[in-house]
Amino acid sequence: MKPATFEYRKATTVADVVQWLKDAPDGKVIAGGQSLVPLMNFRLARPSVLIDINGIRALHHVEYDGSTLDLGALIHHQEIADHPEIQKKFPVLTVAARHIGHWAIRNRGTLGGSLAHADPASEWPAAMVALQAEIDVQGSPGVHRVPASEFFLGYYTTVLEPDEMIVGARVPATGASRIGFAEVARRTGDFALAGAFVEDCLDGTGFVTWFGVSDKPQRIAVALPPARETSWREALEQLTLNDVAEDKIALAIEIAERALKHSALVGAAYFGAHAIRGRD
Amino acid sequence: MSTKMPVNLTINGETFNVEVEPRWLLSDVIRHQVGLIGTHVGCEQGVCGACTVLIDGKPERSCLIFAVQAQGHQITTVEGLTQNKPDLTPLQQAFQNHHALQCGYCTPGMLLTATALLETEPHPNEHRIREALSGNVCRCTGYQFIVDAILEVAGDSKEASR
Numbered sequence: 001m002k003p004a005t006f007e008y009r010k011a012t013t014v015a016d017v018v019q020w021l022k023d024a025p026d027g028k029v030i031a032g033g034q035s036l037v038p039l040m041n042f043r044l045a046r047p048s049v050l051i052d053i054n055g056i057r058a059l060h061h062v063e064y065d066g067s068t069l070d071l072g073a074l075i076h077h078q079e080i081a082d083h084p085e086i087q088k089k090f091p092v093l094t095v096a097a098r099h100i101g102h103w104a105i106r107n108r109g110t111l112g113g114s115l116a117h118a119d120p121a122s123e124w125p126a127a128m129v130a131l132q133a134e135i136d137v138q139g140s141p142g143v144h145r146v147p148a149s150e151f152f153l154g155y156y157t158t159v160l161e162p163d164e165m166i167v168g169a170r171v172p173a174t175g176a177s178r179i180g181f182a183e184v185a186r187r188t189g190d191f192a193l194a195g196a197f198v199e200d201c202l203d204g205t206g207f208v209t210w211f212g213v214s215d216k217p218q219r220i221a222v223a224l225p226p227a228r229e230t231s232w233r234e235a236l237e238q239l240t241l242n243d244v245a246e247d248k249i250a251l252a253i254e255i256a257e258r259a260l261k262h263s264a265l266v267g268a269a270y271f272g273a274h275a276i277r278g279r280d
Numbered sequence: 281m282s283t284k285m286p287v288n289l290t291i292n293g294e295t296f297n298v299e300v301e302p303r304w305l306l307s308d309v310i311r312h313q314v315g316l317i318g319t320h321v322g323c324e325q326g327v328c329g330a331c332t333v334l335i336d337g338k339p340e341r342s343c344l345i346f347a348v349q350a351q352g353h354q355i356t357t358v359e360g361l362t363q364n365k366p367d368l369t370p371l372q373q374a375f376q377n378h379h380a381l382q383c384g385y386c387t388p389g390m391l392l393t394a395t396a397l398l399e400t401e402p403h404p405n406e407h408r409i410r411e412a413l414s415g416n417v418c419r420c421t422g423y424q425f426i427v428d429a430i431l432e433v434a435g436d437s438k439e440a441s442r
């Protein structure tokens with residue numbers, strides 16, 4: 001099938017976008033189009049107006065001031081994967097970016113689009129929750145910051161109002177704790193069957209944020225004693241799981257264990273595929 | 281609403297002035313308006329990679345971008361690899377030598393993805409090649425011959441070391 005008819009508008013400012021969304025409540029923003037265009041091609045989405053935000057230069061930036069990483073909404077997944085400063089200061093984001101889809105998808109798909117789409121199996125929503133980022137949202141009253149922990153409401157659902165858009169995300173530096181990542185997918189580039197970010201606070205406690213296992217990412221405090229099975233199980237009980245079958249629970253636990261192991265690696269080993277890969 | 285808009289597309293270094301509906305995918309415009317049918321279309325959901333073209337040198341899915349969005353960018357299709365050249369590129373020649381294609385449906389996407397890979401990284405190892413090609417599905421070859429062909433051009437030929 002082919003997309004239904006729409007009116008195409010090219011925005012150069014965020015204010016334009018907000019106004020146009022107000023005027024056309026069934027209008028849609030297009031960023032990378034890597035989630036929206038498949039839906040339009042199958043007519044699962046039929047916006048009356050398509051607002052192209054790719055020309056808004058102000059949304060295309062990466063800045064690190066020593067304490068906060070400021071990412072524009074239009075940064076592509078591959079740009080995050082390739083960014084030398086992110087690799088140095090936020091290596092977990094580098095590793096996560098490399099797991100998003102395929103090269104051609106990463107070249108066009110954007111951070112803001114992924115956060116707005118809120119696929120529960122996506123890497124970025126979980127990364128933002130795990131790293132306690134804030135998401136910058138602009139509507140008619142101006143920009144407000146929403147903690148990532150409050151941004152995602154459930155499957156493909158966020159707090160965004162119809163006339164609001166994401167302009168960026170702000171990720172605080174991680175301090176003394178160590179963060180690891182793990183994911184398992186059927187094939188390279190597929191959406192995760194299960195994935196996790198695990199933060200080790202190095203005092204026997206930490207946090208786990210899964211993706212692909214529940215309706216939305218949540219950062220959950222866990223005890224990290226040498227035998228941790230019970231900790232992971234208690235954490236999973238706090239989530240609305242997609243599937244409560246024991247093999248799915250076991251997979252989520254295995255992935256959390258891998259992410260914890262990964263957090264202890266340094267240097268080149270941290271980026272090694274075998275350190276992160278699950279059973280794929 | 282379905283009124284057409286004039287668009288200038290730069291494809292393989294040439295400019296094409298076409299009238300398009302905003303809803304027309306770049307893949308369809310390349311094939312039907314411009315007439316370059318080397319770009320294949322499989323799934324129209326970004327999964328198969330048959331429609332992969334280079335946009336400003338980077339592989340992207342032409343089925344997931346509207347033609348109106350491609351104005352002002354350099355598009356390369358498989359035809360562009362041999363534009364104004366009498367011979368196949370070394371990569372195309374290696375595909376032929378290694379029997380890296382059977383039906384040929386995936387081949388344009390494979391060639392463009394591999395061309396971009398070799399441009400950014402002239403000597404990728406097998407793992408890197410397989411990772412870069414993970415978004416291009418081939419139902420015929422089993423991939424090994426494709427990987428062998430790219431390895432040959434990468435100067436890391438298994439054949440050579442055998």
Ligand SMILES: Cc1cc2nc3c(=O)[nH]c(=O)nc-3n(C[C@H](O)[C@H](O)[C@H](O)COP(=O)(O)OP(=O)(O)OC[C@H]3O[C@@H](n4cnc5c(N)ncnc54)[C@H](O)[C@@H]3O)c2cc1C
Nearest residue numbers: 031032033034035036101109110112113114116122166326
């Ligand atoms: C084959 C394939 C494999 C993939 N694999 C993965 C994967 O493994 N992991 C993963 O996370 N993703 C994957 N994706 C999805 C990809 O990451 C998308 O890039 C991403 O989900 C959406 O970003 P986008 O910029 O393409 O957004 P678009 O498709 O343009 O938009 C998606 C939605 O977000 C809205 N939107 C976009 N930008 C904004 C904004 N700034 N403010 C408000 N709303 C906005 C749009 O209106 C739309 O509703 C895959 C996609 C494909 C085709």
Ligand code: FES
Nearest residue numbers: 322323324329343
């Ligand atoms: S047709 Fe574009 S990826 Fe399959």
Ligand code: FES
Nearest residue numbers: 382383418419420
């Ligand atoms: S050669 Fe037939 S699909 Fe690859």
